[in-house]
Amino acid sequence: MRWNDRRILDLFNIExxxxxxPMAGASTPEMAVAVxxxxxxxxxxxxxxxxxxxxxxxxxxRSRTRRPLNLxxxxxxxxxxxxxRDMAWRARLASYYVEFGLDxxxxxxxxxxxxxxxxxxxxxxEFRPEVVSFHFGLPSDDLLDRVRNSGAKIISSATxxxxxxxxEERGVDAVIAMGYEAGGHRGNFxxxxxxxxxxxxxxxxxxxxxxxxxVIAAGGIADGRGVAAALxxxxxxxxxxxxxxxxxxxxxxxxxxxxxxxxxxxxxxxTNVFTGRPARGVVNRVMREVGPISDLxxxxxxxxxxxxxxxxxxxxxxxxxxxNLWSGQAARLAERLPARELTLxxxxxxxxxxxxx
Amino acid sequence: MRWNDRRILDLFNIExxxxxxPMAGASTPEMAVAVxxxxxxxxxxxxxxxxxxxxxxxxxxRSRTRRPLNLxxxxxxxxxxxxxRDMAWRARLASYYVEFGLDxxxxxxxxxxxxxxxxxxxxxxEFRPEVVSFHFGLPSDDLLDRVRNSGAKIISSATxxxxxxxxEERGVDAVIAMGYEAGGHRGNFxxxxxxxxxxxxxxxxxxxxxxxxxVIAAGGIADGRGVAAALxxxxxxxxxxxxxxxxxxxxxxxxxxxxxxxxxxxxxxxTNVFTGRPARGVVNRVMREVGPISDLxxxxxxxxxxxxxxxxxxxxxxxxxxxNLWSGQAARLAERLPARELTLxxxxxxxxxxxxx
Numbered sequence: 001m002r003w004n005d006r007r008i009l010d011l012f013n014i015e016x017x018x019x020x021x022p023m024a025g026a027s028t029p030e031m032a033v034a035v036x037x038x039x040x041x042x043x044x045x046x047x048x049x050x051x052x053x054x055x056x057x058x059x060x061x062r063s064r065t066r067r068p069l070n071l072x073x074x075x076x077x078x079x080x081x082x083x084x085r086d087m088a089w090r091a092r093l094a095s096y097y098v099e100f101g102l103d104x105x106x107x108x109x110x111x112x113x114x115x116x117x118x119x120x121x122x123x124x125x126e127f128r129p130e131v132v133s134f135h136f137g138l139p140s141d142d143l144l145d146r147v148r149n150s151g152a153k154i155i156s157s158a159t160x161x162x163x164x165x166x167x168e169e170r171g172v173d174a175v176i177a178m179g180y181e182a183g184g185h186r187g188n189f190x191x192x193x194x195x196x197x198x199x200x201x202x203x204x205x206x207x208x209x210x211x212x213x214x215v216i217a218a219g220g221i222a223d224g225r226g227v228a229a230a231l232x233x234x235x236x237x238x239x240x241x242x243x244x245x246x247x248x249x250x251x252x253x254x255x256x257x258x259x260x261x262x263x264x265x266x267x268x269x270x271t272n273v274f275t276g277r278p279a280r281g282v283v284n285r286v287m288r289e290v291g292p293i294s295d296l297x298x299x300x301x302x303x304x305x306x307x308x309x310x311x312x313x314x315x316x317x318x319x320x321x322x323x324n325l326w327s328g329q330a331a332r333l334a335e336r337l338p339a340r341e342l343t344l345x346x347x348x349x350x351x352x353x354x355x356x357x
Numbered sequence: 358m359r360w361n362d363r364r365i366l367d368l369f370n371i372e373x374x375x376x377x378x379p380m381a382g383a384s385t386p387e388m389a390v391a392v393x394x395x396x397x398x399x400x401x402x403x404x405x406x407x408x409x410x411x412x413x414x415x416x417x418x419r420s421r422t423r424r425p426l427n428l429x430x431x432x433x434x435x436x437x438x439x440x441x442r443d444m445a446w447r448a449r450l451a452s453y454y455v456e457f458g459l460d461x462x463x464x465x466x467x468x469x470x471x472x473x474x475x476x477x478x479x480x481x482x483e484f485r486p487e488v489v490s491f492h493f494g495l496p497s498d499d500l501l502d503r504v505r506n507s508g509a510k511i512i513s514s515a516t517x518x519x520x521x522x523x524x525e526e527r528g529v530d531a532v533i534a535m536g537y538e539a540g541g542h543r544g545n546f547x548x549x550x551x552x553x554x555x556x557x558x559x560x561x562x563x564x565x566x567x568x569x570x571x572v573i574a575a576g577g578i579a580d581g582r583g584v585a586a587a588l589x590x591x592x593x594x595x596x597x598x599x600x601x602x603x604x605x606x607x608x609x610x611x612x613x614x615x616x617x618x619x620x621x622x623x624x625x626x627x628t629n630v631f632t633g634r635p636a637r638g639v640v641n642r643v644m645r646e647v648g649p650i651s652d653l654x655x656x657x658x659x660x661x662x663x664x665x666x667x668x669x670x671x672x673x674x675x676x677x678x679x680x681n682l683w684s685g686q687a688a689r690l691a692e693r694l695p696a697r698e699l700t701l702x703x704x705x706x707x708x709x710x711x712x713x714x
Binding site (some may be wrong): 004036040105113160161162169179180181191195196197198199200202203205209219220221223225226228229230231232234265266267268269271273283292328329330332333352353357 | 361536538548552555557558559560563577578579582583587589607623626627649690693701710711713714
């Protein structure tokens with residue numbers, strides 16, 4: 001397949017302008033290997049692992065493909081402990097604990113997502129992923145320098161032009177323009193107001209105009225038509241997440257898979273109730289009754305802890321009422337294929353759409 | 358210029374797949390004439406006119422172009438009088454009246470937008486516009502039959518797949534898939550929850566898949582790249598609004614023009630404070646302090662009456678604090694051209710983007 005815009009292909013040394021979105025908890029090493037072997041860029045999310053776990057994952061992945069890989073990290077700062085706020089959040093959820101026979105006062109283990117740190121950086125230096133991507137901004141300058149010196153190309157997500165310009169000023173090699181349609185955690189880090197987040201169709205060309213680095217379009221792209229449209233907007237590649245959740249390589253609860261199979265264009269919303277940061281998922285009971293945006297939700301990632309017992313209890317009963325059903329607005333467009341075939345189908349679909357004109 | 362997908366071109370008998378959005382209050386007969394003469398489809402909004410005023414407008418427009426025209430109407434139902442709710446709304450705004458030396462208890466004239474009715478339908482039958490478009494759904498079956506029997510092609514806006522299917526079932530000839538990015542009043546009529554509205558990138562292909570009529574893409578499209586992207590998504594044409602607000606043919610207050618010149622990707626939001634229905638505009642003081650969405654705002658179009666004295670007072674002082682600054686998320690992309698040149702630039706820009714691939 002021939003691509004006129006080779007900026008991202010040459011930068012990452014890949015064959016297809018398709019990035020698999022790193023989806024902490026849902027992506028698997030198998031998914032990353034399949035996408036990279038197909039010629040796209042497979043991604044390994046790290047925030048759910050310890051550095052030691054990530055080392056084992058990378059050993060495994062590197063043994064199964066010699067193609068370029070993206071290693072993804074979260075760049076948030078861990079909030080200071082705020083027991084009063086945590087208790088207010090548990091109080092908001094207490095009636096659900098009672099409803100399902102759980103003890104609202106029982107200690108709950110902290111479930112969290114770890115930010116990039118020196119220990120993670122050691123893993124980067126050891127395994128030298130070709131691309132390192134960050135979500136929620138960028139880590140401190142010294143850590144960023146270490147990543148850059150490892151030889152990795154660095155990318156991060158922007159949900160506004162201002163965030164894209166901020167990232168370019170700090171030396172990223174490419175920017176992901178993440179539109180309103182995208183599933184999972186939004187990458188926003190300068191702007192916290194969800195009322196002004198920008199749709200992909202408007203965001204991508206404005207980021208292209210405001211920066212001089214290659215732009216990767218994300219949000220609402222789940223088939224070849226979307227890939228072709230993104231290229232028309234000036235993107236050099238796309239990042240797809242939700243479409244890969246239908247692949248057998250995805251590791252998601254049965255209730256999440258069922259919700260995705262039923263997803264419509266208009267039944268997702270951006271919510272902060274699951275983790276404390278805004279993320280798009282299929283609307284369910286806890287989003288309807290507590291959110292979708294709640295001022296009570298403590299900062300990322302601590303909001304998730306108090307939800308965990310409810311989620312486990314309800315999933316065991318076959319209910320998705322308390323599960324984060326991450327999905328973008330274009331789940332319905334996705335061909336339900338293994339990760340390798342999906343990657344090829346996205347690329348071929350784009351070529352077909354481009355060829356029709 | 359050659360266009361592979363001729364469905365909308367042949368349906369409306371136009372040369373370019375570009376519709377100028379009807380923008381009640383901002384569009385002018387001059388704008389519609391310029392767009393239609395350029396080969397696109399010019400639109401005349403009607404909701405701000407009486408039937409008699411519209412008759413004069415149509416006489417004028419028809420005398421200046423023989424090209425096809427779109428006559429646009431609102432299809433809302435007028436709400437029953439609800440003095441208690443109106444008073445609660447005036448109470449919410451009373452402190453602003455005091456701040457600017459206005460009498461909060463003075464009678465205020467009702468400023469409104471009139472729905473399509475038999476008198477408007479007489480004008481359609483008299484002037485036989487080639488296209489009649491509706492916003493907020495469709496009028497009653499008997500009126501719709503009269504429009505259809507006049508020979509007009511009928512179109513309306515959908516903000517979700519469900520709305521598009523509803524419109525197709527009622528026999529529209531084409532559907533406008535209006536994404537989240539679009540400026541001005543959203544066309545939503547089945548779904549009132551703004552949290553689940555769909556971005557253009559995700560909406561257009563899902564409407565294409567769910568219907569068998571031609572799809573016109575709207576929302577976030579303000580240059581040739583956006584037009585080309587919409588065609589890739591399967592749209593047969595696009596509708597652009599915000600871009601035309603920069604043309605000399607647009608009739609908008611100076612404060613609105615200034616806000617558009619400063620517009621960024623991330624400083625608009627969807628608000629109901631100006632009219633009672635959700636509409637996207639540049640964020641200003643009343644949106645920040647009262648909205649952007651307020652449960653107190655009475656139903657469309659009555660919310661606007663109590664704002665009118667504040668708007669007039671503040672505009673006279675050069676302030677946009679109480680003015681509805683309608684804009685989509687892509688104002689920044691617009692070339693600032695007269696309506697005829699803009700129409701040609703959108704079409705040529707699309708051809709150039711398509712040609713690059």
